Amino acid sequence: MRAFLALLRRDLVLAARIGGSGGLGLVFFLMIVAVIPFALGPDLNLLSRIGPAILWIAALLSTLVGLDRLFQADEEDGSLDLLRLSGTPLEILVLAKATAHWLTTGLPLAVASPLFGLLLALEPAAMATSLVSLLVGTPALSFLGAIGAALTASLRRGGLILAILVLPFAIPVLIFGVAASDPAAEARAQALLFLGALTLIAGVVGTLAAAAALRSRE
Amino acid sequence: MLNRLANPGSFMRWSGPAMVPLALVTAATLAIGLYLALVVAPPDYQQGETVRIMFVHVPSAWLALFFYMVMAVAALGSLVWRHPMADVSQKAAAPIGAAFALVCLVTGSLWGKPMWGTYWVWDARLTSMLVLFLMYCGVIALWRTIDDPARAARAVSILTLVGVVNIPIIKFSVDWWFTLHQGASVLRLGGPSIHSSILVPLLVMALAATLLGTTLHLLGMRTEVLRRRVRRLELLRAERLEAPSEPVRPSARSEVSA
Numbered sequence: 001m002r003a004f005l006a007l008l009r010r011d012l013v014l015a016a017r018i019g020g021s022g023g024l025g026l027v028f029f030l031m032i033v034a035v036i037p038f039a040l041g042p043d044l045n046l047l048s049r050i051g052p053a054i055l056w057i058a059a060l061l062s063t064l065v066g067l068d069r070l071f072q073a074d075e076e077d078g079s080l081d082l083l084r085l086s087g088t089p090l091e092i093l094v095l096a097k098a099t100a101h102w103l104t105t106g107l108p109l110a111v112a113s114p115l116f117g118l119l120l121a122l123e124p125a126a127m128a129t130s131l132v133s134l135l136v137g138t139p140a141l142s143f144l145g146a147i148g149a150a151l152t153a154s155l156r157r158g159g160l161i162l163a164i165l166v167l168p169f170a171i172p173v174l175i176f177g178v179a180a181s182d183p184a185a186e187a188r189a190q191a192l193l194f195l196g197a198l199t200l201i202a203g204v205v206g207t208l209a210a211a212a213a214l215r216s217r218e
Numbered sequence: 219m220l221n222r223l224a225n226p227g228s229f230m231r232w233s234g235p236a237m238v239p240l241a242l243v244t245a246a247t248l249a250i251g252l253y254l255a256l257v258v259a260p261p262d263y264q265q266g267e268t269v270r271i272m273f274v275h276v277p278s279a280w281l282a283l284f285f286y287m288v289m290a291v292a293a294l295g296s297l298v299w300r301h302p303m304a305d306v307s308q309k310a311a312a313p314i315g316a317a318f319a320l321v322c323l324v325t326g327s328l329w330g331k332p333m334w335g336t337y338w339v340w341d342a343r344l345t346s347m348l349v350l351f352l353m354y355c356g357v358i359a360l361w362r363t364i365d366d367p368a369r370a371a372r373a374v375s376i377l378t379l380v381g382v383v384n385i386p387i388i389k390f391s392v393d394w395w396f397t398l399h400q401g402a403s404v405l406r407l408g409g410p411s412i413h414s415s416i417l418v419p420l421l422v423m424a425l426a427a428t429l430l431g432t433t434l435h436l437l438g439m440r441t442e443v444l445r446r447r448v449r450r451l452e453l454l455r456a457e458r459l460e461a462p463s464e465p466v467r468p469s470a471r472s473e474v475s476a
Contacts, residue, residue, distance in 0.1 A: 151373045161363055165360065165377060175394070201387070205384075
């Protein structure tokens with residue numbers, strides 16, 4: 001537990017001091033939300049109808065950006081090897097890093113989503129449901145992404161292949177996330193429960209698989 | 219028994235002579251199956267001659283799933299026993315499975331045009347097969363990016379096994395998504411039962427496709443073993459060129475050696 005907290009704090013401090021995640025991820029999220037109306041046209045009715053979907057796609061893409069550095073930076077400067085030697089289970093490391101990743105990307109996105117929902121003319125009810133679904137669903141994206149990040153940790157240009165590996169696994173999250181964002185859908189509660197289940201499954205599978213992938217590099 | 223068959227050296231010895239008979243049996247079964255499917259089987263009263271696409275389409279779908287299972291079993295072999303032939307089998311299975319998935323998608327959309335009036339609908343089954351194809355692409359891409367074969371095998375094994383956990387979830391969620399968004403308005407194959415005049419050619423074609431897949435898989439494995447031997451020889455030669463005075467010790471632990 002102490003190791004987990006120490007790793008978590010280290011990653012959060014790194015994110016805060018170096019930048020590149022957190023604030024920038026939010027700006028990227030805003031960029032996508034701002035760019036899509038240019039492609040679709042400024043029809044507010046259309047935008048408010050597909051607004052939750054836009055928010056989810058933007059969340060998915062901003063999670064992917066920078067994910068390739070999740071383990072790579074530690075791999076390059078050798079701290080990953082030190083952590084392996086320290087006797088701390090790699091699962092703890094993955095759990096801490098994925099949690100830190102979510103705290104610096106998923107959580108800010110979810111919290112800021114009502115603000116960006118204004119740009120998409122979302123109804124207040126849709127804003128609330130989008131916020132809840134993003135809060136529940138984005139951890140799954142971080143944990144699934146950790147698998148891809150661990151698999152591509154030692155590759156020089158892992159960004160593109162990481163996206164190819166991770167996106168198919170993110171499809172269920174996207175499906176239930178968008179369904180849980182629609183306040184009019186009668187299956188909303190059901191979708192939200194499924195989304196929570198997906199997050200829990202991704203938490204377990206992602207942690208174990210990413211730790212195994214980090215171990216398999218030798 | 220299995221150990222002896224799976225030793226790379228003896229694998230090369232027994233699989234070499236087995237290739238020609240296997241290929242002949244495959245060709246014969248495929249010829250019989252195609253004859254039954256294209257000539258003997260009656261045209262459907264609703265779909266006409268286009269129903270014959272099914273005899274290629276459905277076996278491809280089965281084989282696409284089958285080869286993912288082959289990859290998953292081999293992935294277990296790679297991770298648990300670190301058996302080099304499991305790595306080889308995994309690597310050879312990926313492009314074959316991807317090809318079957320692609321054949322299934324292409325024949326499906328060619329069939330969909332006359333039947334549904336469009337090449338593509340976001341039907342749950344089509345979407346699942348597309349996702350399967352994308353996952354095959356990811357597996358192949360990962361094989362190609364990591365150059366050390368043993369490390370690549372372990373990384374791909376993890377990806378494949380995560381995929382096995384996720385395939386039912388994806389399948390289920392896509393089904394859920396489809397039923398949520400539109401009713402069951404799309405024409406679906408698979409009425410109450412399939413008449414034997416259709417079923418027999420279908421089963422023969424499925425057998426032929428399985429034989430074809432097995433033949434290609436063995437051939438791919440042989441090629442991969444040879445490729446690894448070449449790689450090993452090149453590495454040894456490079457070592458020798460680098461340090462001519464030192465004796466060359468075979469050191470790479472995971473290469474397939476004859």
